[in-house]
Amino acid sequence: MTKTAAPLVVTQGDPSGIGPEILLKAYLARDDYGLPPFFLLADPAHIARVAGELQLDVKIEATAPDKACKTFAHALPIVSLDYDVRGFPGRPDPADAASTISAIERAVACVVKGDARALVTNPISKSALYDAGFAHPGHTEFLATLAHRHYGGARRAVMMIWAEELAVVPITIHIPLSDAPKRLTRDLIVETGEIAARDLAARFHIEKPRLAFAGLNPHAGENGALGREEIDVIAPAIATLRARGVEASGPHPADTMFHAAARATYDVALCPTHDQALIPIKTLAFERGVNVTLGLPFVRTSPDHGTAFDIAGRGVADPRSLIEAIRLAGRIS
Numbered sequence: 001m002t003k004t005a006a007p008l009v010v011t012q013g014d015p016s017g018i019g020p021e022i023l024l025k026a027y028l029a030r031d032d033y034g035l036p037p038f039f040l041l042a043d044p045a046h047i048a049r050v051a052g053e054l055q056l057d058v059k060i061e062a063t064a065p066d067k068a069c070k071t072f073a074h075a076l077p078i079v080s081l082d083y084d085v086r087g088f089p090g091r092p093d094p095a096d097a098a099s100t101i102s103a104i105e106r107a108v109a110c111v112v113k114g115d116a117r118a119l120v121t122n123p124i125s126k127s128a129l130y131d132a133g134f135a136h137p138g139h140t141e142f143l144a145t146l147a148h149r150h151y152g153g154a155r156r157a158v159m160m161i162w163a164e165e166l167a168v169v170p171i172t173i174h175i176p177l178s179d180a181p182k183r184l185t186r187d188l189i190v191e192t193g194e195i196a197a198r199d200l201a202a203r204f205h206i207e208k209p210r211l212a213f214a215g216l217n218p219h220a221g222e223n224g225a226l227g228r229e230e231i232d233v234i235a236p237a238i239a240t241l242r243a244r245g246v247e248a249s250g251p252h253p254a255d256t257m258f259h260a261a262a263r264a265t266y267d268v269a270l271c272p273t274h275d276q277a278l279i280p281i282k283t284l285a286f287e288r289g290v291n292v293t294l295g296l297p298f299v300r301t302s303p304d305h306g307t308a309f310d311i312a313g314r315g316v317a318d319p320r321s322l323i324e325a326i327r328l329a330g331r332i333s
């Protein structure tokens with residue numbers, strides 16, 4: 001199968017979260033949104049149970065990846081995981097962790113083999129997986145490990161959350177806030193900036209991406225009076241990026257770089273910490289934001305939200321972020 005003819009592969013995510021529901025709703029909306037064909041890696045019996053409980057009229061067909069495109073027109077294609085998934089809504093179950101992890105591993109294997117052109121992940125509960133012994137902070141870092149496993153070489157994955165009006169990159173990701181200043185090195189900033197610039201050009205066709213870096217401290221340090229990371233670490237990293245031909249600006253005060261006029265001056269905002277980056281995008285575009293992993297030899301997208309255990313099983317979950325994740329994966333792969 002040629003890469004562009006291949007379907008997308010979608011993972012089950014945490015089966016007790018809203019993943020199965022939004023996936024079923026996305027399938028029902030496939031024609032309205034012009035979604036490219038996809039197949040789900042899951043336990044077909046579990047997905048049929050969720051569809052029945054939520055009265056979502058979706059025909060489900062267990063199939064193989066090479067039959068998925070044909071199936072997609074009349075039924076939701078599911079490639080079966082070798083697990084009996086319990087997935088009681090709202091109650092994450094350690095017994096389901098192995099199936100959740102296996103879906104991610106198998107999805108990457110499908111892309112590597114050419115059975116799928118890109119992967120879209122449903123949300124996982126980090127703490128539920130940590131409790132089951134999962135050693136990776138999140139998908140992003142796990143995918144870098146899987147890329148290394150399949151392709152060799154050092155692999156660094158960069159998280160970007162994207163919407164039409166804003167794209168953000170957290171330079172440090174899933175670490176305690178108190179560790180962020182120590183982990184924020186010149187090398188990390190330069191590497192993150194280079195990956196973002198490269199993938200925005202290659203995958204999003206922005207010829208010369210404009211990168212805007214946020215400071216770490218209030219008012220970007222106020223010339224060192226409120227912290228020295230801007231002077232000692234961030235500004236030198238920006239200078240290195242500029243010397244290497246990357247259009248990089250900053251460090252900008254993080255509190256004033258997300259209003260509309262400021263956003264018009266850059267293509268992506270890169271922030272030292274997770275929440276500096278994710279709060280603005282989730283405020284502006286929670287229902288439409290897409291998490292895209294940059295830096296890998298394959299495309300992975302995901303909705304910007306999590307497992308939403310508080311509403312799982314109630315039928316009220318909004319599928320639009322997953323729909324946008326599927327659309328974007330189709331567009332950039």
Ligand SMILES: NC(=O)C1=CN([C@@H]2O[C@H](COP(=O)(O)OP(=O)(O)OC[C@H]3O[C@@H](n4cnc5c(N)ncnc54)[C@H](O)[C@@H]3O)[C@@H](O)[C@H]2O)C=CC1
Pocket residue numbers: 018022122123124125126127128139291302303304305306307308309310311316317318319320321
């Ligand atoms: N890509 C991934 O796998 C992600 C996983 N997570 C995980 O999700 C778990 C829960 O995280 P939270 O911080 O509670 O964030 P969350 O995004 O799951 O929920 C936050 C709030 O938004 C609501 N919400 C989320 N998605 C919604 C949707 N599609 N429709 C309607 N309402 C929605 C929820 O009901 C909740 O009130 C955590 O364990 C976290 O690790 C969080 C973000 C991304």
Ligand SMILES: NCC(=O)COP(=O)(O)O
Pocket residue numbers: 137138139140141278291302304
């Ligand atoms: N807050 C975003 C998030 O946690 C997503 O992480 P990942 O599982 O995509 O690495």
